[in-house]
Amino acid sequence: MEQTVFIEQVKKNLKSNAFFLNCKIPMGYTAGFPILQVRNGSLCVTFPYLRYKTTGVVDKTLVYPIRYMITMELPTEKILLFEDLEYNEKFRNIDFRKPVGYFRHEEIRQYNKARYKALYDELMQEYDKVINSLIYCTDYSAEDEKRMKELLQLLVEPSLLPMYKALDNDFYNKYLAKG
Amino acid sequence: MFDFNGLNFDLDGDGIPDSHAEFYDSDGDGFDDSAVADINGDGIPDAVLTDYNHDGIYDPAMIDTNGDGTFDAVCYDTDGDGIVDTLVSDTNKDGIFDSVHSEYDTDRDGIVDTIVDAIDYDQDGIIDSQTVYHDYNRDGIFDEVVKSYDSDGDGMFDTSITYQDFNGDGREDAIIKEQFIDQDGDGQVDTYIINTDLDGDNVFEAVEVYSIDAETGIIELVQFDGEDAGNGVYIDDLEQFDPEKADMSKVCGDPASAMEEWEFQGETGRCAIYSQKFVIEELTGQEIDIEELADLAEENGWFSEESGTPLLNMNKILDYYGIQNEMSFHNDIDDIRECLESGGKVIVSIDADEIWFGESDDLFTPGDGPNHAVEVIGIDYSNPDEPMVILNDSGNPNGCG
DSSP: OOOOHHHHHHHHHHHTTTHHHHHBBBTTTTSSOOOOEEEEEEEEEEEEEEEEEEEETTTTTOOOOEEEEEEEEETTTOOOEEEEGOOOOGGGOTTTSOOEESSSSSTTTTHHHHHHHHHHHHHHHHHHHHHHHHHHOOOOOOHHHHHHHHHHHHHSSSGHHHHHHHOOOHHIIIIOOOO | OOOOOOOOTTTOOOOOOOOOEEEOTTTSSSOOOOOEEEOOOESSOOOOEEEEOOOOSSEEEEEEEEEESSSEEEEEEEEOOSSOOOEEEEETTTSSSEEEEEEEETTTTSSOOEEEEETTOOOSSOOOEEEEEEOOSSSSSSSSSEEETTTTTSSSEEEEEEESSSSSSSOOEEEEEEEEEEETSSEEEEEEEEEEHHHHHSSOOOOEEEOTTTTTTTTTTOOOOGGGGOOTTOOTTOOOTTTTSGGGGHHHHHHHHTTTOOOOOTTOOOOHHHHHHHHHHHHHHOOOOOOOHHHHHHHHHHBBBTTOGGGTTTTTTHHHOOOOOOOOOOHHHHHHHHHHHHTTEEEEETTTTHHHHHHOOOOOOOOOOOOOEEEEEEEEEEEEEOOOOEOOOOOOOOOOO
16 A cells, blocks of 8 residues: 655644654744755755734734744654754844744735635645655646745745755755745 | 647747758658758758657757757747746857747646746856746746845755735735855855745745754854743732632642642753652651752663653652652543542653643644643542642742642
8 A cells, every 4th residue: 555645634743752852842933834845865844933922903913033943754753853043053143033924925925724725725735735745756737846835835834944044055046046 | 839749830929930941861760750840931941850769759859049050949848748948048149059938738737837947157067057937827927036146156956035925915024045155165055044934025024044064964053042032921810729719628638748748840851850859758757959869860871951850750869768669650630539539649741831831823843742740739629610739849839739
């Protein structure tokens, strides 16, 4: 029977993983859009963790910098790496207590909760497609890649793009860089 | 349309090939691997074709476009699909190739969907400007045009402008300009600027600036205090529990006495500390100073003022005070009721946004995890179909009950 990786299930499994719990990420941090990487021939996924602070004003929810990252191998879900970016030289000039932007940003302001969730779910399905094509050689088209790029460029907070670029320049160039 | 392998060029469109070629076996292996072609049929050779790798496909073709005996263009197949896709030419005939034109069929459906034009304006052998046209939906109209150029002549593209046509009317609906700037002149990009015009009126509505140190990779973000963002706009119709009006026979737990211990945490991230404080005070009758608890938690690494408390540290102060406790996950309302009915106290982690700000189609976050700790002090079963959970919520000024 062919196995299938679902990125949302991977994320869900992570929440009750003993190692992850012992990383002691404070309450309120949530997983951002995953970063896919190939490390020494193995497909890996990095979940960046950041927090949002709802202020009660529409489109003024505060977006804070990515603070933590956790990297797992797929499909084994073996945790390879956990990092608190506050201790990373690249991010030494970032004040993690200060927000970097607002949610919803300009390009998604017309999308309500249901529409945003639909786009988010569609993006997660695109993640599933590329992951399964890389692991199990399932079908993957140029259209899939294009759609994943479109959705990532639409949904990732613009204020977080430099952090994504710093975390993984290859992923940034492939999916997030415009032009 | 070119057909370099068959050398069938019908330049005047009369259905009869104009071109002629003589083929050579340059390495004597019995197979032709180069050719001299008279593409326009004027009797003067215009092109030299070669098959370097002997795969049966002629690779780059040097062309004399005006028949003056000088090669001024090169055609070749950059992606190896057997179709010539790129023409490099010397437009001003000064002997320097200064223009590149490429046409790609990226999805191999027989239709060109991406065109690239690049120009070396100053004839120094380095491309100064590049324009990429994408027709994503194959309707013959370019959906996205990306112009990149080297504004300071240092050999690197430093500015990129993306024009997007979302509705296929041939006019730009959004413009994004990105600039990579070397502010201090050390030869390394140190600043990244994004200008966005999302209504296509050629006025940039938003400008964002990031700093990148190319050598160390250290980045800086534009950050702000967020003080003007309307912190604490809570919904004002939050239903509060009133022990004097409630039918206490239908309420489990002892909310009335628990409510006496409630305090508001203000703008701090001390929700888990307050929740434990409430429980300790309810069980021991002892008044505890919140500052002492916060210091205790911070000194032991259970909590930080900037980030708050991790899930697994939500009981550390209880442990410190010798309060027997148990941490569990994936519980439901019946588990909470059982604990309250047996005289226990309950602290839960929740997603507070819906409680504090109500449900709204336009007020939501991508977050999907708990972000707040509260004490559950009772459950009111007056309406058994919709039991009301009673909270001591330190995060809301109206969170007492």
